[in-house]
Each structure stands twice: as structure tokens, then as C-alpha cells.
Amino acid sequence: MATTTAKHDVFQAIADPSRRKMLILLADEEMPIAAITECFPITRTAVNKHLQILSNAGLVTSQRVGRETRYKLHPEPLTEIKGWLSFFEEYWDDKLSALKNFVEEENNQ
Incomplete structure (x- = not known):
């Protein structure tokens, strides 16, 4: 093949x-x-x-x-890039959640 x-x-x-x-x-x-x-x-x-x-x-x-x-x-070859980037979405989501929590804590003080 x-x-x-x-x-x-x-x-x-x-x-x-x-x-x-x-x-x-x-x-x-x-x-x-x-x-x-x-x-x-x-x-x-x-x-x-x-x-x-x-x-x-x-x-x-x-x-x-x-x-x-x-x-x-x-x-179609762009799916390779999409797959690679999707691996890092978890990390971006974690960082954005941490930033959101930080901002909310600052606003509550």
C-alpha cells in the first residue's frame, strides 16, 4: 500500500x-x-x-x-492543525477559568 x-x-x-x-x-x-x-x-x-x-x-x-x-x-490537511490545537484547548480553558476566578475575587474585595 x-x-x-x-x-x-x-x-x-x-x-x-x-x-x-x-x-x-x-x-x-x-x-x-x-x-x-x-x-x-x-x-x-x-x-x-x-x-x-x-x-x-x-x-x-x-x-x-x-x-x-x-x-x-x-x-482537508488543515485538520492536522485543528487536531494539534485542540490538544491545547484544555490548557487555555484552565487559564481562562483561573483568570475569571482571579478577576471575580478582585471585584468582591
């Missing part, structure tokens, strides 16, 4: 703010690279490199339509 692994780690792929913004742009619609490039103050070549990293991590798919390449969000 063959397993396909992403060339780039999903965490590494979303580490860059430009790539996170690209994922948000692609969440609602499929877009050609020219339209994506218009949303960033970087070159088309740089946008293409970012899209390649997202593609290698399995976060976007691309399809040739005529002379342009269109990109689309493929959100």
Missing part, C-alpha cells in the same frame, strides 16, 4: 502570512494566479512560489483552464 506524503509540512506552509492570506482568498472561490497576484504587493513569481508550497502541502489544487492556471483551496 503506497502512501503519498506532502513535500512540505502543513505547519510550515501556513507559517507565512502571505500564504495564510492566499488560503483565505481561495476559501470562497477558485482563482487564477493573475487575480491572486493583484491582492499582494509581491511579484507573480513570488506568488507562484507561495502557491507551489501550498500545493506541495496539499492545501491547494491547481487546474489548467485554457491559458491560465486556476487555484482552489483543499482544506
Whole structure:
């Protein structure tokens, strides 16, 4: 049974703010690279490199339509991040409860 692994780690792929913004742009619609490039103050070549990293991590798919390449969000790999973050929710909940108790005690004094 063959397993396909992403060339780039999903965490590494979303580490860059430009790539996170690209994922948000692609969440609602499929877009050609020219339209994506218009949303960033970087070159088309740089946008293409970012899209390649997202593609290698399995976060976007691309399809040739005529002379342009269109990109689309493929959100399934983000479940890895959701799972990792959910582990820490317990700690956040504990800290928030402690903060709430502290604030309530301060207000009662």
C-alpha cells in the first residue's frame, strides 16, 4: 500500500502570512494566479512560489483552464492543525477559568 506524503509540512506552509492570506482568498472561490497576484504587493513569481508550497502541502489544487492556471483551496490537511490545537484547548480553558476566578475575587474585595 503506497502512501503519498506532502513535500512540505502543513505547519510550515501556513507559517507565512502571505500564504495564510492566499488560503483565505481561495476559501470562497477558485482563482487564477493573475487575480491572486493583484491582492499582494509581491511579484507573480513570488506568488507562484507561495502557491507551489501550498500545493506541495496539499492545501491547494491547481487546474489548467485554457491559458491560465486556476487555484482552489483543499482544506482537508488543515485538520492536522485543528487536531494539534485542540490538544491545547484544555490548557487555555484552565487559564481562562483561573483568570475569571482571579478577576471575580478582585471585584468582591
